[in-house]
Amino acid sequence: MKNILLPTDFSENAWNAACYAIELFANEACTFYVLNTYTPHIAHSRFMAAALEGNMLEDTAKEISESGLAKVISRIKAQFNNPRHSFYAISSFSMLVDEVKETIEDKQIDLVVTGTKGASGLEEVFMGSNTVRIIKSVNNCPVLAVPESFPFVRPNEIAFATDFNRFYTESELEPLLDMSRTFGAVIRIVHVQQGIHALSELQKFNLDMLRKYLKNVEHYVHTVSELNSVSKTLEVFSNELDIHLLAMLNYQHSYMEKITREPVVKKMAFHTQIPLLVIPELGMCNKKSKNQNEEGLSVSQ
Template sequence: MQRILFPTDFSENAWNAVAFALSLFKNEECEFFIMNVFQLGSSGLVTTMNRANETRLYKITKEESKKGLQSVLKRIEENYDNPKHKFNTLIRVSTLTNAIRQVVFDKDIDYIIMGTKGATGLKEVFMGSNAYKTIKNINLCPIIAVPDDFEQNVIETILFITGFEHIYHTYEIKPMVDIAKILSAKIRVLYLGDLNSLEPHQKTAYELIQKRLKIVEHEIVILKKEKPINVMIKELVEENNDIGVVCMINYWHSFLEKITHEPVIKKVAFNTKVPFLVMHLYD
């Protein structure tokens, strides 16, 4: 059974991420955790009046959170009634990353799925910079960031960008392989550079990735890097309608970021028009 966490601010973009996941896992046994997180401000001056105000604010905010979560559940029931799916709601008073980290650990979460933009105006912009903060700071499980303008369609190909800088273990790329199996999709491994210039460890990684992916349809594509990586990825997605998910591994010594001096993960997260799957290394 898949266990999936949805952080939500009740925006349409947050709902779009929910809809994507419910469609993706429609034939899978799943337990979903829909979580709303909020923080209470503090003046730093501890007085009886301040404590009373914070208590009052907490009660009001928590009640709004409960109503919002119930509204999400009702919308799911009306649009995605699926006997294979079980739903739970969670309210946390914390920072987003701390709340996510705790729930991922406590509930043994397999995927975090969230939007990349959120509500504006009086509400905090929850799903914009916070999506990147989650990608950057949560390394306990894979994250799928769903853009606000993504339209559901048939996903035929997952684009996996790598510099062959790491000899991936099977369990490290398992989230991507599992999704490829669910979608009956092909994994297109993309390397931007000259194959003849690979270092010995990169050659080993190049050879092994094909063995790691032998259980799914896959191909390796080599392209010369002529533009910033995020621009090339964006153009590839726009030019190839079969690509429905972009995937990368996030870690601090990323080969891609070392050779390009680009914050690749951040730029891709905010520029791709399709869901962005970010996996992590565990060694």
């Protein structure tokens, strides 16, 4: 059974991401945790009245959060009614990223699925600040970012972006392999270069190891010349080859890090037009029981 975390702010963007996740795992037994966090503004004042007002604001925010979660789960059950799936609401007075990290540990989450939304003109941002914060902060669970209004498409073509400069372990690639096995998907390894040139010995070794991990999966290697940015290049590649899912490993100096740091002008065309699977550097092999850390001590809640 998979444990899936669905953060929501009750927007249609978040609803679309939830629908994508439910359809993606339609044939698998899953427990979905629908999470909403609230942090009402509490006025700072030396007067007791301000404190009372703050408590009232918190109570109201809690009621809105719990009511919204109940409506979301009711809507999901009415639309999908999948006996393989169960749903639980989590309403928390907390910051979103902090609660996501705590829930991953507490509920042994296998995947976080979040919606993304772009803006226009100079306000355009990569995926949305909350999604970026989750991706940068979560280091023990894959994150699937689903674009705004993206309809579910069975991921028969998956791109895996890499520069071959880092050795991958098989456990780190398990989320990618799992997707490929589940949907019988082709994996297209895409290497973006600034000018086409031969791979170094290290890169050749890492590519050979990567191919060994993918030996039971249909896969191809594509080397493409960088356009004005990595994100733009991957967008064009995905469009031309009709890619349904783009996957990247997130580590220092990775494509994922480069994209989130690219200047706004260079990434303006990149809204993650397709779902983006971001795999943490440590992979899934190091997940601990919620009751133990490396020394066998209790983990604080």
